[in-house]
Amino acid sequence: MTDPWQLFLVMLVAANPATGLRAVLPGSLRERVPAAAVAAGLAITIVVVAGLVADSLLEGLAIEEETARIAAGLVLGISGGQAVVLGGPLVRDTPRGWQAGLYPLGIPLVLNAAILAAVIAFSANPDAGTGRSIGFAAISVTLTALAALVPARFAGPADGVARLVGAAAILVATAMVVSGVRDV
Amino acid sequence: MVLRGLALTLATWAIGALLLRATLVPAHQCPDYGPDAFEASAQASVAWIERSLQSDGRYVYEYNAATDSYPDDYNEVRHAGVTMSLYQYAAESGDTGPIETADIALQRMIDISFEHGDWLAIQNPENRTVKLGSTSLALAGLALRRHATGDDQYDELMRRYGRFILEMQRPDGSFLNYWLPNTGAPDPTVTSKYATGEAFWALALMHNLFPGEGWDVPAIAVADYLALHRDEVEQFEFPPWADQWAAYGLSEMRTWPISDVQADYARSLAERFGFLIRVESQRSDALLVEEIHGGPTRAAGHGTWVEGLTSLYRLAAVDDRLADIRSDLRDRIDCGAGMLVDRQVTSDAAATYDDPSVAEGAWFSNNVTRMDDQQHALSGLIRAAVIARKELE
Numbered sequence: 001m002t003d004p005w006q007l008f009l010v011m012l013v014a015a016n017p018a019t020g021l022r023a024v025l026p027g028s029l030r031e032r033v034p035a036a037a038v039a040a041g042l043a044i045t046i047v048v049v050a051g052l053v054a055d056s057l058l059e060g061l062a063i064e065e066e067t068a069r070i071a072a073g074l075v076l077g078i079s080g081g082q083a084v085v086l087g088g089p090l091v092r093d094t095p096r097g098w099q100a101g102l103y104p105l106g107i108p109l110v111l112n113a114a115i116l117a118a119v120i121a122f123s124a125n126p127d128a129g130t131g132r133s134i135g136f137a138a139i140s141v142t143l144t145a146l147a148a149l150v151p152a153r154f155a156g157p158a159d160g161v162a163r164l165v166g167a168a169a170i171l172v173a174t175a176m177v178v179s180g181v182r183d184v
Numbered sequence: 185m186v187l188r189g190l191a192l193t194l195a196t197w198a199i200g201a202l203l204l205r206a207t208l209v210p211a212h213q214c215p216d217y218g219p220d221a222f223e224a225s226a227q228a229s230v231a232w233i234e235r236s237l238q239s240d241g242r243y244v245y246e247y248n249a250a251t252d253s254y255p256d257d258y259n260e261v262r263h264a265g266v267t268m269s270l271y272q273y274a275a276e277s278g279d280t281g282p283i284e285t286a287d288i289a290l291q292r293m294i295d296i297s298f299e300h301g302d303w304l305a306i307q308n309p310e311n312r313t314v315k316l317g318s319t320s321l322a323l324a325g326l327a328l329r330r331h332a333t334g335d336d337q338y339d340e341l342m343r344r345y346g347r348f349i350l351e352m353q354r355p356d357g358s359f360l361n362y363w364l365p366n367t368g369a370p371d372p373t374v375t376s377k378y379a380t381g382e383a384f385w386a387l388a389l390m391h392n393l394f395p396g397e398g399w400d401v402p403a404i405a406v407a408d409y410l411a412l413h414r415d416e417v418e419q420f421e422f423p424p425w426a427d428q429w430a431a432y433g434l435s436e437m438r439t440w441p442i443s444d445v446q447a448d449y450a451r452s453l454a455e456r457f458g459f460l461i462r463v464e465s466q467r468s469d470a471l472l473v474e475e476i477h478g479g480p481t482r483a484a485g486h487g488t489w490v491e492g493l494t495s496l497y498r499l500a501a502v503d504d505r506l507a508d509i510r511s512d513l514r515d516r517i518d519c520g521a522g523m524l525v526d527r528q529v530t531s532d533a534a535a536t537y538d539d540p541s542v543a544e545g546a547w548f549s550n551n552v553t554r555m556d557d558q559q560h561a562l563s564g565l566i567r568a569a570v571i572a573r574k575e576l577e
Contacts, residue, residue: 062211064462071209075200095185103189113197184458184512 001069001179002127008136010122010176013169014076014114015140016083020147021158023109026096032149035094038101040145043111044138047119051134054123065124066183072114072121073176076169079114083166087159110144114169121176210473212465214519215526219576222569223277225525228545229562230273233266234285235541236555241292243555244542250551252538260308261317261378262556264293268325269559274332276566283333286325293322294341298365303347305363314363316352319345320382324432327389339394346390346399349383353402357409358417359383377418381429384410388436400440407433407442411449424452426460428492435495438502447505450496454509457492461516464489464523483524483547483557490520490564494571514575521568524561 001010025032050057058068094100115137122133147158236244243266246255270286273279298307298314306318323345326338352359352370361376363369384406391399410430415423434442434450442450464486467477480486497513500506527547529537534544546553547561 061205062213063209064212066459067209067212067462067466071204074204074208099186103186103193107190108193108197113200116197181459182452182455184454184509184516 001176002122002125002129004132004136007122007128007132008139010076010118010172011115011133011136011140012143013080013165013172014118015110015112015137015144016079016114016162016165016169017140017143017147018158018162018165019083019109019112020144021150022087022155022162023094023105023148025094025100025105025148029149029151031096034098035101035105036145036148038098039106039110039148040101040142042102042106043115043141043145046111046116047137047141048134050116051119051123051130051137054120054130057120058124065121066180068117068121068124068180069183070177070180072117073173073180075117076114076176077173079112080166080169080173083169084163087163087166105145105148109148110141115141206470206472207476210466210468210470210477212462212519213468213523214465214515215522217518217522217525219569219573221525222521222565222572225521225528226273226277226562226565226569228528228530229558229565230270230282232542232545232558233270233555233562234282237285237288241288241295243289246552246554247539247542247546248552249537249539249543249548258310260293260296260306261315261321262554262559263289264306264318264321264325266555266559267293268321268328269562271325271328271332272563273566275328276570278332280332283329286329290322290325290329293318300348300363300365300368302344303351304341304344305348307365312365314365315379316349316359316361316363317376317379317382319348320379320386323349323386324382324389327386327393330393342390342393343397346387349386350402352383353406356413357402357405357407358414359406375418377414377420377425377427378429380406380410380414381427381433384433385429385436388433392436403433403437404440407437407446407449411445424449424456426456426489426492427453428457428488428495431457431492431495431499435499438499441503442499444505447503450499450503451506451509453492454496454500454506454513457489457496458512458516460489461493461520465519480523480527480549482549483527483561484554484559486520486524487557487560487562487564490517490524490568491560493517493520494564494567497571514571517568517571521565521572524565528561 025035058065094104119133119137122128123130242258244254245258267286267289270282274283293306296307296309297304305314306322307314323342326342359380360370361374361379362371364371384403387399387403391403415425431453434446464481467480493513493516497517500510500513529543529546531544534540537543547557
């Protein structure tokens with residue numbers, strides 16, 4: 001699962017940008033942009049930091065990279081299952097202004113547990129590469145943040161897309177677990 | 185609202201992470217030892233085997249420390265395996281000291297061998313069965329003895345044992361497990377998941393010792409059978425079966441060289457052994473961990489993983505198709521061997537047993553040690569020591 005397209009697929013389904021479409025932010029587009037920007041900035045910052053410290057973190061926890069991949073696969077599977085069942089979080093009643101970019105848009109919508117686990121697991125994998133893992137994760141969370149700018153009328157159709165991506169996430173998660181088990 | 189929501193989310197993640205850590209992702213505990221510790225542990229195991237040899241040429245088969253008893257049981261395949269491990273120690277370490285003990289055990293195998301036509305095979309003196317595995321491991325032991333000593337006095341015996349192995353091979357490369365003295369033919373109904381790999385290894389060793397005699401043809405046939413069909417024929421639920429004997433055989437073939445199919449099989453074996461070591465290193469008596477991951481594997485199993493990994497490492501060291509797994513193989517070997525060192529009964533700990541002499545140098549599981557616990561741990565440790573020392577140099 002270390003080919004570039006595979007890695008991008010992992011990060012994309014983990015971020016599940018369609019869930020961003022389901023975030024109904026209050027206000028005009030101009031008012032929503034700061035929140036999306038804060039969310040993207042927060043998520044990218046955490047993704048970068050997590051990716052850079054992944055090796056040390058796993059070493060400190062005495063977890064092999066292959067085992068981390070299995071764990072990340074489990075988290076992704078749960079996240080995908082949640083998306084299939086619930087269609088991704090439908091965020092309403094969010095605060096106006098940039099604060100929404102911290103919560104709920106930034107965490108847990110744009111930066112969810114699955115993308116965080118994935119970026120840690122793959123950044124520690126020398127075949128996947130830290131830079132590439134961080135890069136694909138950053139692109140994926142940015143897409144999710146951008147999706148939050150899409151007008152609210154698309155929130156309904158996005159439900160189906162989020163479920164489909166959730167189903168894909170379960171398949172990808174299974175592949176991650178299998179690859180973790182099968183590695184030396 | 186923002187701070188409360190954020191705090192709640194992060195708290196949920198933290199609880200999830202802690203649950204994951206406590207259940208499915210406990211720490212890998214790989215003791216940090218080097219070649220000296222591996223070798224010392226192997227030597228203690230050799231000493232156990234030497235002490236356990238009895239006047240009738242048999243070893244102590246099993247010891248139950250809880251009841252301070254020795255169950256009345258024996259197994260000829262394991263006898264051959266333990267003897268092989270002594271020769272293997274000598275061949276790997278250059279220390280020929282254990283050969284004297286091994287030769288006594290070898291003589292017992294020769295004495296109980298069954299002759300038919302131009303071949304010879306070990307026959308169980310109690311139930312008269314002629315089983316492939318014991319002869320294969322005896323032959324492997326003799327090949328290792330020859331490596332260790334250069335002594336050719338058993339060359340003809342080796343060929344006769346080898347011809348019995350050929351007698352048991354089927355056209356597809358697989359093997360039957362029993363030869364029936366009453367019918368004068370192999371039992372066509374019984375195969376063994378162990379004996380096929382053991383026979384493979386023995387044949388591969390024979391070709392390397394006697395290159396012009398054609399032992400490679402049946403060895404390659406069984407290698408292909410193992411790589412392509414065995415797991416399906418034997419109906420293993422989670423293939424590949426972790427067969428260290430197959431790994432030994434592939435390692436012996438490393439300069440032939442092996443085919444792409446066999447290289448793929450070698451990789452899959454490496455993945456399986458690596459996974460088993462990773463899982464084993466996560467086992468502990470911590471809350472929930474033992475319930476979910478189970479207790480430590482007995483040395484007779486754990487040792488085979490280190491044997492398999494060391495064989496595959498030697499193969500990968502010269503085969504560039506497996507170059508990408510060399511480093512991981514080294515890590516798993518050190519981890520597996522380190523755990524074995526940690527779990528061996530030291531002389532101090534042995535003093536607390538009713539019979540310290542049969543406890544020292546042994547590996548116990550549920551208060552029981554069996555001779556093949558020492559065999560497989562010894563084989564894995566001495567090979568890990570040689571590999572680690574070579575890397576240091």
